[in-house]
Amino acid sequence: MQLQLNTGRTHQIRVHLAHIGHPLVGDDLYGGTREIIPRQALHCSKLLLLHPVTGEKLVFSSPLNEDMKQLIHV
Numbered sequence: 001m002q003l004q005l006n007t008g009r010t011h012q013i014r015v016h017l018a019h020i021g022h023p024l025v026g027d028d029l030y031g032g033t034r035e036i037i038p039r040q041a042l043h044c045s046k047l048l049l050l051h052p053v054t055g056e057k058l059v060f061s062s063p064l065n066e067d068m069k070q071l072i073h074v
Contacts, residue, residue: 010042025071036071043068 003013014030017023023031025041032040047060 010040013042014040037067039067041068041071 005012014024014027018027018030018032025032026034026037027040028034043062043064045062045064049058050056051058
């Protein structure tokens, strides 16, 4: 699933997904289970922001962690 946050608050994702009956894997606070992964199954693949002085658009990306890759095959 791909979600876009405008505020950068992971809590929003966790609460809203739990509310619709689909808690995050690894998020035992909001109804998920830690049986498959011992942490919240969240990954920020891309971060875009504007430099506060120059206004330049900065884009950072990160590959998926190995533990998250394993979830795809479960």
